[in-house]
Amino acid sequence: MSAKRINLTLKVWRQSAGEIIGSLKTYSASDISTDMSFLEMLDVVNENLIKNGEDPIAFDHDCREGICGMCGSVVNGRAHGHESNTTLCQLHMRHFSDGDTIVIEPWRAKPFKVIKDLVVDRSALDELIQAGGFISVNAGGAPDANAIPIARETAEAAFNAAACIGCGACIAACPNASAMLFVGAKVSHLSLLPQGKPEAKKRARQMVRKMKELGFGNCSNEAECEAECPKGISIREIARLNREFIKAEFS
Amino acid sequence: MTLDAKIPGGPLAQKWDRHRFELKLVNPANKKKFDIIVVGTGLAGASAAATLAELGYNVKNFCIQDSPRRAHSIAAQGGINAAKNYSNDGDSVWRLFYDTVKGGDFRAREANVYRLAQLSCNIIDHCVAQGIPFARDYGGLLDNRSFGGAQVSRTFYARGQTGQQLLLGAYSSLMRQAASGRVKIFPRRELMDLVVINGQARGIVVRNLINGQLESHDAHAVVLATGGYGNVFCLSTNAMSSNASAIFRAYQKGACLANPCFTQIHPTCIPVHGTYQSKLTLMSESLRNDGRVWVPKQPGDKRSADSIPEEQRDYYLEKKYPSFGNLVPRDVASRNAKEQCDLGKGVGETGLAVYLDFTDAIKRDGRDVVSSKYGNLFDMYEKITGDNPYETPMMIYPAVHYTMGGLWVDYNLMSTIDGLFVLGEANFSDHGANRLGASALMQGLADGYFIIPYTIGGYLAGTRFPAVDAGHEEFKNCEASVHQKTARLLKIKGKRTASDFHRELGLIMWDYCGMSRNETGLSKALGMIRKLKQEYWENVNIPGTGDEFNQSLERAGRVADFFEFGELMIVDALHRKESCGCHFNTAYQTEENEAKRDDENFAYVAAWEYAGSGSDPILHKEPLIFENVKLSQRSYK
Ligand SMILES: Cc1cc2nc3c(=O)[nH]c(=O)nc-3n(C[C@H](O)[C@H](O)[C@H](O)COP(=O)(O)OP(=O)(O)OC[C@H]3O[C@@H](n4cnc5c(N)ncnc54)[C@H](O)[C@@H]3O)c2cc1C
Ligand code: SF4
Numbered sequence: 001m002s003a004k005r006i007n008l009t010l011k012v013w014r015q016s017a018g019e020i021i022g023s024l025k026t027y028s029a030s031d032i033s034t035d036m037s038f039l040e041m042l043d044v045v046n047e048n049l050i051k052n053g054e055d056p057i058a059f060d061h062d063c064r065e066g067i068c069g070m071c072g073s074v075v076n077g078r079a080h081g082h083e084s085n086t087t088l089c090q091l092h093m094r095h096f097s098d099g100d101t102i103v104i105e106p107w108r109a110k111p112f113k114v115i116k117d118l119v120v121d122r123s124a125l126d127e128l129i130q131a132g133g134f135i136s137v138n139a140g141g142a143p144d145a146n147a148i149p150i151a152r153e154t155a156e157a158a159f160n161a162a163a164c165i166g167c168g169a170c171i172a173a174c175p176n177a178s179a180m181l182f183v184g185a186k187v188s189h190l191s192l193l194p195q196g197k198p199e200a201k202k203r204a205r206q207m208v209r210k211m212k213e214l215g216f217g218n219c220s221n222e223a224e225c226e227a228e229c230p231k232g233i234s235i236r237e238i239a240r241l242n243r244e245f246i247k248a249e250f251s
Numbered sequence: 252m253t254l255d256a257k258i259p260g261g262p263l264a265q266k267w268d269r270h271r272f273e274l275k276l277v278n279p280a281n282k283k284k285f286d287i288i289v290v291g292t293g294l295a296g297a298s299a300a301a302t303l304a305e306l307g308y309n310v311k312n313f314c315i316q317d318s319p320r321r322a323h324s325i326a327a328q329g330g331i332n333a334a335k336n337y338s339n340d341g342d343s344v345w346r347l348f349y350d351t352v353k354g355g356d357f358r359a360r361e362a363n364v365y366r367l368a369q370l371s372c373n374i375i376d377h378c379v380a381q382g383i384p385f386a387r388d389y390g391g392l393l394d395n396r397s398f399g400g401a402q403v404s405r406t407f408y409a410r411g412q413t414g415q416q417l418l419l420g421a422y423s424s425l426m427r428q429a430a431s432g433r434v435k436i437f438p439r440r441e442l443m444d445l446v447v448i449n450g451q452a453r454g455i456v457v458r459n460l461i462n463g464q465l466e467s468h469d470a471h472a473v474v475l476a477t478g479g480y481g482n483v484f485c486l487s488t489n490a491m492s493s494n495a496s497a498i499f500r501a502y503q504k505g506a507c508l509a510n511p512c513f514t515q516i517h518p519t520c521i522p523v524h525g526t527y528q529s530k531l532t533l534m535s536e537s538l539r540n541d542g543r544v545w546v547p548k549q550p551g552d553k554r555s556a557d558s559i560p561e562e563q564r565d566y567y568l569e570k571k572y573p574s575f576g577n578l579v580p581r582d583v584a585s586r587n588a589k590e591q592c593d594l595g596k597g598v599g600e601t602g603l604a605v606y607l608d609f610t611d612a613i614k615r616d617g618r619d620v621v622s623s624k625y626g627n628l629f630d631m632y633e634k635i636t637g638d639n640p641y642e643t644p645m646m647i648y649p650a651v652h653y654t655m656g657g658l659w660v661d662y663n664l665m666s667t668i669d670g671l672f673v674l675g676e677a678n679f680s681d682h683g684a685n686r687l688g689a690s691a692l693m694q695g696l697a698d699g700y701f702i703i704p705y706t707i708g709g710y711l712a713g714t715r716f717p718a719v720d721a722g723h724e725e726f727k728n729c730e731a732s733v734h735q736k737t738a739r740l741l742k743i744k745g746k747r748t749a750s751d752f753h754r755e756l757g758l759i760m761w762d763y764c765g766m767s768r769n770e771t772g773l774s775k776a777l778g779m780i781r782k783l784k785q786e787y788w789e790n791v792n793i794p795g796t797g798d799e800f801n802q803s804l805e806r807a808g809r810v811a812d813f814f815e816f817g818e819l820m821i822v823d824a825l826h827r828k829e830s831c832g833c834h835f836n837t838a839y840q841t842e843e844n845e846a847k848r849d850d851e852n853f854a855y856v857a858a859w860e861y862a863g864s865g866s867d868p869i870l871h872k873e874p875l876i877f878e879n880v881k882l883s884q885r886s887y888k
């Protein structure tokens with residue numbers, strides 16, 4: 001691979017605080033190496049803004065390797081941008097062309113309030129997990145790790161669901177701001193494993209109830225969530241959640 | 252100050268049991284009367300906070316990120332060690348203990364390491380019970396892989412996302428306790444000061460990162476689990492918010508910092524490719540199980556990898572270390588990569604890279620098998636570099652990865668400040684001068700799930716606590732000094748950004764206090780850092796104010812501490828006139844270019860006490876006494 005240099009126009013959502021009305025502002029990003037990540041491109045823009053005495057663009061990020069779930073913005077209308085299975089921090093500028101205009105906006109969903117610019121409050125996701133996204137076991141009492149064999153396929157299926165990074169893209173992408181993919185992923189991960197079965201019904205019931213309470217919308221099978229999920233979480237997890245939920249409601 | 256490690260008496264294998272019996276217990280009904288602050292929600296912090304709450308304590312848990320689940324531990328890839336001996340290949344608690352002490356080049360405490368090896372098995376049991384989807388074999392039992400520095404297969408893993416899965420396990424336990432009300436979570440908070448009253452750690456002052464406001468929190472004990480300080484080097488595999496500030500504040504309040512110069516450079520990272528770069532990405536060391544490291548035999552050979560015939564390739568690790576081959580410990584692998592590049596045999600555009608080649612593994616096992624083991628790592632590599640490792644060999648180069656140094660703690664994980672406990676990468680405890688792969692996750696979780704719950708009880712039960720709350724004048728003093736420092740930073744309005752300074756500092760550290768060091772370089776670096784630090788306080792430009800969401804201010808505060816920390820690392824490196832593990836001083840090496848220890852004069856932990864700004868720190872030595880292992884020259888031949 002060899003790096004090229006490109007020039008871009010950015011239209012970025014600027015909102016100085018939650019209660020203040022925001023708007024899109026235009027910036028130019030020049031001499032951007034195609035080897036840069038999207039966030040490194042924003043770093044370069046920010047360094048220039050600071051040097052010119054302007055307020056840099058606020059955006060969340062931490063690991064910058066696609067695993068912490070902290071980053072995420074809507075880029076040209078797509079959550080985490082147009083590359084599939086990719087978080088914003090892992091989107092590289094080689095996927096853009098010289099002269100492109102890029103619109104960058106925060107996650108928009110009722111339960112996610114804007115804190116500043118592209119930074120939103122996702123604490124509702126922690127609340128969802130608190131409602132039942134765990135196995136009730138205290139440190140100290142566990143049996144030997146190999147006491148319960150788990151078929152490899154089962155462990156793999158549980159893993160596929162457990163790979164969710166809690167970024168919230170599925171919710172931002174959903175026209176109803178439903179959190180079904182996020183909740184489905186957790187419910188599936190735990191209820192597939194023998195350790196998680198005893199609490200499976202309760203978990204599904206409580207997490208779904210919490211989701212409604214927090215103002216997340218209903219799922220109307222748009223499948224936008226699956227398309228935008230950077231970790232390839234499948235809508236099969238939603239089907240599994242529905243099954244668990246039905247079992248819980250009718251037993 | 253005298254350092255008392257409080258190592259229990261008796262034979263090594265019985266020390267922990269005996270100690271647990273001797274520790275005072277807090278009556279179950281009284282536990283809820285104790286408030287404990289845990290700073291950090293990584294493996295160490297989240298496991299500690301959850302477990303302390305399970306026991307009935309009142310816990311307040313803080314982190315920088317917007318959710319505890321995002322702590323830097325999430326990024327760990329390769330795996331976690333445990334002496335389960337499920338592979339039936341000769342592992343035991345003793346062997347894990349021995350490998351760790353030897354891997355650390357005999358600069359760790361025997362008793363701590365032995366306890367760690369003992370607890371390793373409990374960790375795996377607990378994690379499986381939490382629902383962590385570890386890799387399994389076709390019979391449904393847990394699978395293991397090998398990691399550097401070990402000849403047995405003892406590493407448990409969850410694809411290439413072991414840290415993520417372990418952290419989500421700890422996080423789920425934490426969320427369960429948050430739901431029960433026994434833990435209160437404070438995300439988007441940064442520790443700004445530690446509050447010490449009557450010699451006891453009694454609280455912290457944090458900045459609420461959303462609105463910039465300072466908040467004071469009181470407690471009976473404070474637990475720091477704030478991670479490592481690798482970002483002193485600017486470019487590292489650490490997350491962007493990883494910092495030295497939390498432990499540096501504790502140091503300034505009287506906690507000794509131990510072995511700060513012991514930093515680990517990981518051999519398999521994606522090479523640096525531009526000045527704008529914000530971080531380096533690790534390619535898990537597990538890749539060395541199947542990847543073969545090589546460079547062209549001929550210096551300056553610029554042909555592409557596939558046009559260099561087999562006989563013109565130098566598989567230098569396999570050649571030099573026939574019994575460990577590509578699986579030598581990290582420090583050895585890193586230094587050898589640097590050596591090859593220094594000889595002009597490096598590859599890629601910058602010449603600062605070596606190949607990690609999977610061609611043979613793919614031929615032997617098939618693409619599917621390789622992909623099932625490393626698929627996500629290969630994808631990540633391709634995303635970042637645009638190259639496909641199934642077709643062309645990866646290019647790798649060492650990068651700063653882990654810090655073995657940290658706050659000094661005794662056997663109870665308590666620092667030199669009463670009531671201040673330190674867990675995980677933030678303490679110095681178990682890895683000596685070099686950490687073996689898959690041992691940090693093990694240590695963080697041992698500290699949090701299985702050690703602190705006992706030792707903090709012993710402290711709380713045996714201590715008298717004068718009534719103190721956040722209205723105490725010392726909290727006000729701390730808040731005032733934080734305000735003052737912030738105001739001073741914001742007022743400078745110079746010409747350079749904090750990131751710009753950070754990058755320059757990082758380069759100095761990398762060049763002079765990195766993979767190899769010498770006295771001239773270190774002394775030069777000390778001067779350079781002091782000069783740069785002075786410029787920082789005159790010329791940094793921080794936009795915005797202190798009363799709002801201000802990421803530039805966050806960064807600037809951390810960079811200010813990286814300067815101080817970098818200085819201390821160099822002072823430590825200068826004083827240690829030997830080589831050991833990752834501290835490789837070119838003046839002290841064996842004929843085979845391995846680190847040459849001086850056990851007579853340096854078999855001790857160097858614990859530095861803060862002596863005020865502008866004064867030289869005071870060195871305290873904790874002698875390391877080896878009663879169970881024989882000190883030997885490490886050899887991986
Ligand atoms: C890319 C990578 C891969 C790795 N792979 C492995 C592996 O395979 N096996 C292995 O054993 N080890 C591995 N390690 C090392 C291991 O991940 C870390 O050492 C370990 O996770 C550290 O855990 P911790 O809990 O001590 O700290 P961290 O996970 O770093 O957590 C620190 C916590 O403290 C909080 N914090 C920090 N500063 C402040 C402050 N000032 N105020 C408030 N809160 C603060 C943070 O918000 C965070 O919650 C890897 C490391 C990296 C970088
Ligand atoms: S399901 Fe996918 S998009 Fe939704 S939070 Fe998890 S990783 Fe993000």
Ligand code: FES
Nearest residue numbers: 062064069071089
């Ligand atoms: S910054 Fe962690 S996933 Fe993007």
